[in-house]
Amino acid sequence: MLVYLAEFIGTAILILLGGGVVAGVSLARSKALNGGWIVVTMGWGMAVAMAVYVVGSTSGAHINPAVTLGLASIGEFEWALVPGYIAAQVAGAFVGACLVFLAYSAHWKHTEDPEAKLGVFSTSPGVRNPIANLATEIIGTAMLLLGILGIGANADAVTAEGGVDLSGLFANGLAPLLVGLLVLAIGLSIGGPTGYAINPARDLGPRIAHAVLPIPGKGSSDWGYSWIPVVGPIIGGLIGAWIWKLTGFGG
Structure with missing residues (x-):
């Protein structure tokens, strides 16, 4: 049960900090109003890094059903744990969104644009084209899985002069920050078309929160x-994981 709790808390942290930065740049009378896309992507990248630092040693910090399914599909994660992980991730995302709502409770009534309010909770495309939007989410999440698997593989190979094993230092100290920078890079490069969910829980849980x-x-x-920020990331996660496996990059 501890791993499920960790996924719940980790995903709640992700949405609290990630959704929080969107609220900051979007809601009227916020000190961060109009902070822009650089602020949003940096906020999401650091949100991922902090969530991984908190729960990575307990659950692996998937905090994303696409990661869980992608890893399970290539034998890097137990299928028996998949339903519990995904349920915990969606629930954590819902709770994280509720915390953002509370943190900015004084600002909703001052913000007139309903789309700005929805954008705090879920993604939406700049140009509504289902095929193009789906492709963007697939590409972004495939890159996410490739990057995560690559960072993990490098952690296993790190040694210093004299054969000192530094893999633990890399995996626990540096890797979470690198994963956050990976999310930042994805957001800066291909996040513009859809707002880059690249995580079904990140979009679904908060969207439910917005509804209720x-x-x-x-x-x-x-x-x-x-459906696009749910289906696209799942497909992309599977593609990214299988590219990694079939190319043999991990050795």
Whole structure:
């Protein structure tokens, strides 16, 4: 049960800090209003890194169903744990979104644009084109899995002069930050078209929160688009994991 709790807390941290930065740059009278895309992507990257630092040693800090499914598909994770991990991730994302709602509770009524409010909780495309939007999420999540697996493989190979094993230092001290920088890079490069969910829990849990929370003037939760940031990342995660496995990059 501890691993499920860790995934729940890790994903809640991810959304609290990631959704929080979106709220900061989007909601009226926020000190960070109009901070821009650089601020958003940096915030999400550091949100991932902090979540991995907190729970990585306990659960591996998947904090993303696409990561869990991708790793399980190539034999790097137990299938028996997959349902519990995914349930914990979605639930954690919901709770993290509720915490963002509370943190910015004084700002919702001052923000007139319903799309700005929805954007705090879930992603939406700049140009609504289901095929293009799905492709963007697939590509971004495939890169995420390749990067995660590559960082992990390098951790296993790190030694210093004289044969000192530094893999633990790399894996526990540096790797979480590198994963955060990976998410930052994905956001800066291909995050613009869809807002880069690259994580079904990151979008679904908060979208549910948006639907049920008493947000003044919130408008639609845009369920017509909601399948894309769920299906796209799952497909991308599987593709990225299998590219890694079939190429033999991990040795």
